[in-house]
Amino acid sequence: xxxxxxxxxxxxxxxxxxxxxxxxxxxxxxxxxxxxxxxxxxxxxxxxxxxxxxxxxxxxxxxxxxxxxxxxxxxxxxxxxxxxxxxxxxxxxxxxxxxxxxxxxxxxxxxxxxxxxxxxxxxxxxxxxxxxxxxxxxxxxxxxxxxxxxxxxxxxxxxxxxxxxxxxxxxxxxxxxxxxxxxxxxxxxxxxxxxxxxxxxxxxxxxxxxxxxxxxxxxxxxxxxxxxxxxxxxxxxxxxxxxxxxxxxxxxxxxxxxxxxxxxxxxxxxxxxxxxxxxxxxxxxxxxxxxxxxxxxxxx
Numbered sequence: 001x002x003x004x005x006x007x008x009x010x011x012x013x014x015x016x017x018x019x020x021x022x023x024x025x026x027x028x029x030x031x032x033x034x035x036x037x038x039x040x041x042x043x044x045x046x047x048x049x050x051x052x053x054x055x056x057x058x059x060x061x062x063x064x065x066x067x068x069x070x071x072x073x074x075x076x077x078x079x080x081x082x083x084x085x086x087x088x089x090x091x092x093x094x095x096x097x098x099x100x101x102x103x104x105x106x107x108x109x110x111x112x113x114x115x116x117x118x119x120x121x122x123x124x125x126x127x128x129x130x131x132x133x134x135x136x137x138x139x140x141x142x143x144x145x146x147x148x149x150x151x152x153x154x155x156x157x158x159x160x161x162x163x164x165x166x167x168x169x170x171x172x173x174x175x176x177x178x179x180x181x182x183x184x185x186x187x188x189x190x191x192x193x194x195x196x197x198x199x200x201x202x203x204x205x206x207x208x209x210x211x212x213x214x215x216x217x218x219x220x221x222x223x224x225x226x227x228x229x230x231x232x233x234x235x236x237x238x239x240x241x242x243x244x245x246x247x248x249x250x251x252x253x254x255x256x257x258x259x260x261x262x263x264x265x266x267x268x269x270x271x272x273x274x275x276x277x278x279x280x281x282x283x284x285x286x287x288x289x290x291x292x293x294x295x296x297x298x299x300x
Contacts (some may be wrong), residue, residue, distance in 0.1 A: 020150055023057035026268045029251040029275070032056065034264035042066070046077030052234040055266040058238045059214025061216075061292040062143035063239035063266065068128040069097070075102070075162065081153035083123045086140050087216040090116045091288055093243065098127040101185050102162030108186045112293050115189040115210050115218075120148075122185045123159055137241050139290030141216040170274045194220075198231030205277075217295035222286050223247070223279035231274050235294030238269040245285030248278040261287075272297060
């Protein structure tokens with residue numbers, strides 16, 4: 001099965017007025033096929049326009065994919081300020097992401113399969129430094145339902161003079177590299193930075209964590225042909241996105257369900273819901289997940 005190419009989202013903002021993103025929510029475990037994902041266009045002429053495909057925005061987690069054309073970018077405007085009260089993970093699916101903190105001048109680069117992570121009160125601008133459309137999977141927690149996004153951004157002082165370089169390091173690089181890395185506000189997570197776990201007793205499955213904070217845990221699971229995970233449940237809502245192959249999601253509880261998910265599809269699993277992942281196909285399957293606020297069930 002091949003991934004479905006996202007299409008251009010219709011405009012949902014006019015002029016320079018702020019338009020909050022839609023917040024799709026679900027009553028129980030739900031498959032979210034790409035064709036049914038909520039489309040939204042974020043931004044205005046000053047910030048640039050970004051196509052969003054919003055999978056879920058519950059009271060605990062916000063998950064979407066955003067897209068920029070070849071050479072496209074977003075910055076910020078007075079109405080659309082890019083500074084939030086949340087932990088944010090960007091997983092690059094295609095294209096090449098150049099991500100900057102325009103307040104500090106810090107610039108980072110991430111390629112497909114790599115991720116960028118930043119915490120609350122981090123200004124951020126992005127560019128697609130490639131000749132193909134860029135798609136980025138985003139997990140965001142605490143979510144907009146808790147007042148952490150656009151309305152919060154309006155309470156922060158406006159950043160009038162963006163910077164896109166660390167002039168203070170000129171004359172001191174690479175001698176000051178260790179101190180500069182320690183002070184970074186945007187962290188790039190590459191293969192060597194993953195935190196690996198083997199989860200399950202009956203059928204241990206490798207889980208690669210990108211980020212694990214007090215607000216958000218995000219990671220990747222790769223299932224070989226015929227592999228399944230043990231039953232699991234989390235201390236928060238889970239959103240997932242299938243990157244490759246076909247994943248079957250089995251949920252337990254009062255209303256057991258069985259979902260088949262292909263590339264570009266997602267799913268929502270509420271807090272405390274028992275679930276398993278299965279790969280019944282002949283090819284490997286890969287999925288990304290985000291859980292908020294707590295990864296372990298019963299965790300204080």
